[in-house]
Amino acid sequence: MATDPVSPGAEAALESIRDGIAKGRFPAHVFNDRQIFDIERQRVFSKAWCFLAHESEIPDRGDYVTRYIADNNLIVARAESGDIHASLNMCRHRGNMMCKSEMGNASHFRCSYHGWVYKNSGELVGVPYMKEGYEGRIDKRDWGLVKVRTQTYAGLVFGTIDPDAPPLEEYLGDFRFYLDLYLKQGSSGSEVHGPPDHWVTDTDWKIAAENFAGDGYHTPVAHQFGFNLGYFASSGSTHSQGWAASIPGKGHGIGLGHTPGFPPFAGFPEELADEMRRSLSPEQVEVFSQTRTAVGTVFPNLSFLMQPFSIVPGEAGVRFVTMRLYHPIGPGRTEMYSWCLVPKDASEQYKREAYRAYTLAFAQAGTFEQDDLENWARVTRSAGSTMARDIEFPYVMGMDSVRDPDFPGPGHVVTPYVNDSNFRNLWSRWSDYMTGQV
Template identity: 40%
Template sequence: MTDLAARLAEIPGDLDQGLLPGYVFNDPQIHRLELDRLFTKAWCFVGHESEIPANGDYMVRNIGEDPFIVVRDDDGAVRVLLDACRHRGTRLCRADAGNTTNFRCPYHGWTYNTKGDLVGAPAINTAYKGLDKSQWGLIPAAQVETVHGLIFASLDPKAAPLDDYLGGMRWYLDLMFGLADGGMEVVGEPNRFVLDADWKIGADNFSGDDYHTVFLHKSMWDVGAITIPPVANMQGYHVHAAPGHSVTFSIADDEDDGGPQFWGYDPEITAAFRQGDLTAEQFAIARRSRICVGTVFPNLSFLMAPLTEDPAHAPTGLLSLRQWQPAGPGRMEIWNWVLAWKGTPEALRERAYQASIGTFGPAGLFEQDDTEPWQSITRMSGSAYGRAVGMKLNYQMGHQGAGIGSVREVTDFPGPGTVLAPRYEEGVQINFYRRWAHYLNGDA
């Protein structure tokens, strides 16, 4: 057993004690293994259907660090194709998004249709007489599925279907995205920015690190970016929805407590909310929810909350999707989408967009708070002395086996998963790392 394999084999035991080795956030070997064993196996988010509404619309997205063309083909089906010409492997797309009838390689001119089929090449009947073009199309992702307009792809033909992969997390996605006819759509284009921090730290934080909001984000309450009092905000639930997938709710004990309902969305929007296909329990949780944050393993997170970037404007309900894309050891690219319910008046869409970008965009109020600790964690993860002494990080808040904290398991919660209250608890993050270790140990 190699040194790396031995170290990885110890991590599940560390997690049982609420511990995580510090080196996991800045190790080139681990980064390579994540690309080879995790991102080639898991279901990864690649975009929203509303970003490619017309036939021929395409966008370039990454799975791990590999570029893929996500395109709506001439028949209206969504395809996910490796952005590599089959002749020499040249990237085909020189734009991040657009509309086209074909993809042409800039090197030798091999040309593919929107289904990924090879349809031509210069002098093909002379230079490649006898070539079976059907064998030389673009390489597709092994599986592609959508849920509520969210497009997921897996590169593993043996991966379980997306619904099985999501498990109990599907119940919570239904709760958030199933409130209105027509669903949601992306507003504008996703912002992107690069950070010298490991991608797992973002996924970890959004799995349910509510504890940091009490201290790191205190100034956000001081300036009125959010109005729910910090201690009240900690009331609610942590949900280990399924292996790797977690969600956290700040939720009122009483829906008539005077605080925000339906994540603070404007009454003009919530008037269209209806139970529909949701259960009565799902609809009741949505009504009582003030903030909802979560991570769909491995690297898609979401935030539903009433926020404002300017105290001159009252906080407004919004939904932001975030993806933590690996961009080398100890480095990530953050993608941030803003979504609105279809039919939302333009003024409310614009207000939600400005509030989202002003709080969680590249220069957002919350973003500036978060990114410095995340970069610091990554730098210290590479510490020679930390590695020498085997530094381990503490994830023991609410660890019932160790008797630390004051959370309790909630047995009458209507949704699936292990549910704990209040939100002083780090098991949601342990849940993420257990699934991560599962993949890296080759157990996918």
């Protein structure tokens, strides 16, 4: 891996940030700071497990997509064997980009510069003028595409470029209990419905990651019309109820909104709700059956949202799930990916309805997405100002909260849902990576 030169002054500043998080304080400038961005690339994204793709995006042999870890463009492909491989999208001869399309199907990749050919699993198999030009001086086995370590959970493909990173199962830890709400809606799991929405925004990735780690505080303000017009299955007075659940030492967190009297698994077709009761554990059924809204983040930059949405205001809503990736491309600038996840075994009618609800609410041009993006961009712009260097934000909500002893799920679980405990956990883990503790 590349060297990591960070000045003593920067190291001291990062330690100061770490100390402040424990007191419920976090500096504004980190949400739009060139030095912070550079350190994040080296210490966070080069060491963490980062989401690459959902297996259903590459269902057939030869299917591939291109994604990123930090500034490394990767090919994520299903090889002819059926296995999934990730490789750096760079020819080993002179460094040309191999795949110029973001998705496609190919058994082999041929460099457009000098013609080196690789299998979609990364092995070098063809070198023009091999005999005449190289005279046996290279062994093709030594010059395959640079491999990236991958592991999967319930259809999610993660990659890491740190050879010493712990197994993905250990990295996710007990948060898998909550991920199952999005990924195991039935015995066959979930799949993406259509290609991802994909755009660039003047937003720092951390603002979006925090928001989706369980920020129910903004909803009655930023999305107030959703309550007034009947799009949401809750009200401003009940929206704060529920639980904030985080996994200490991991950075992952989820907000579970609960509305008293809300029917179990409301928004799912009854046959799908029955399937979930069979496929999930009794503890998961107890939690998820009474969950209205579930909004969570897998550290560092993968988020999910599930909620019922009433396409016709006032009528019963349909559940949709959005999965979102925030790829940082500069200080205060993010490449956004957004997918719609649907239960694989659900009816086509339900999948269409869920996709329509997702599109109207939280796709690229979704009504509530625009609310968030406008606020996030303004926060990012403010965070980059000169005076913001000396400003801190308060993260003191729920500082004295104790774990709900009756909650059957794992982690540090507190009430109400509107709480800063998930965010303190998120930034504590971020600071672990930034200060070289991981």
